[in-house]
């Protein structure tokens with residue numbers, strides 16, 4: 001009994017993880033201050049749910065409020081189109097890039113690597129090569145600019161390359177370990193293709209440190225958008241579904257409101 005007491009820590013005295021504000025006040029409230037720093041958080045949502053807007057909001061908040069440099073890896077949208085779309089929210093990505101506060105890397109060519117790659121007697125499969133290249137690009141850029149915040153948008157194509165579950169888990173673990181070495185706080189977006197309330201949970205959700213889900217469903221003929229913190233290791237957080245909107249300054253979360261009264 002005595003021994004177990006010696007090894008116990010009072011929860012009040014335990015060191016709390018450092019937090020990073022997401023730039024979304026209501027979500028920070030749900031998180032009790034913000035995201036735990038230097039972790040990998042998955043942002044899951046359907047088309048148009050606001051994953052990209054949220055990722056950019058997180059990076060712009062880091063730069064403008066805390067002077068933290070950001071790295072954004074785009075796999076779907078071209079940087080020019082992204083800058084154009086985000087200007088509507090008042091985020092001048094081109095200027096942030098010119099001032100070396102933000103770097104946008106277009107990693108979409110990795111989607112179309114034509115064949116397996118031969119290195120001496122070894123063959124690196126196309127999917128492994130693209131994953132290795134992604135990790136390599138991120139590592140180089142993040143170190144070059146001393147990035148504090150990182151967004152990969154989306155990782156879906158990379159994980160879908162691995163239909164076999166063990167391979168998929170290994171690839172994700174390798175990616176997450178690579179990111180952990182960088183000391184950045186990481187958001188990885190993931191496309192949800194089925195109704196979020198009935199979806200199959202993916203291995204990347206188990207492997208990431210946190211999961212935010214952007215839900216969208218119809219209730220009494222009304223489209224309802226709600227955010228849920230599915231998990232966030234190391235911190236206590238709100239577990240409820242809370243409504244959110246995409247408004248002129250980005251994502252807004254109503255942390256005190258409920259979806260079902």
Ligand SMILES: Nc1ncnc2c1ncn2[C@@H]1O[C@H](COP(=O)(O)OP(=O)(O)OP(=O)(O)O)[C@@H](O)[C@H]1O
Pocket residue numbers: 045046047048049050051052053054088089191246247248
């Ligand atoms: N200026 C704006 N003001 C308010 N809402 C906007 C504005 N621009 C876009 N939206 C909303 O945001 C949605 C797009 O958000 P976003 O691109 O972040 O979604 P996403 O989850 O990344 O989607 P995808 O999976 O297709 O990439 C649009 O469908 C629209 O509903």
Ligand SMILES: [Mg+2]
Pocket residue numbers: 051052053153
């Ligand atoms: Mg998007």
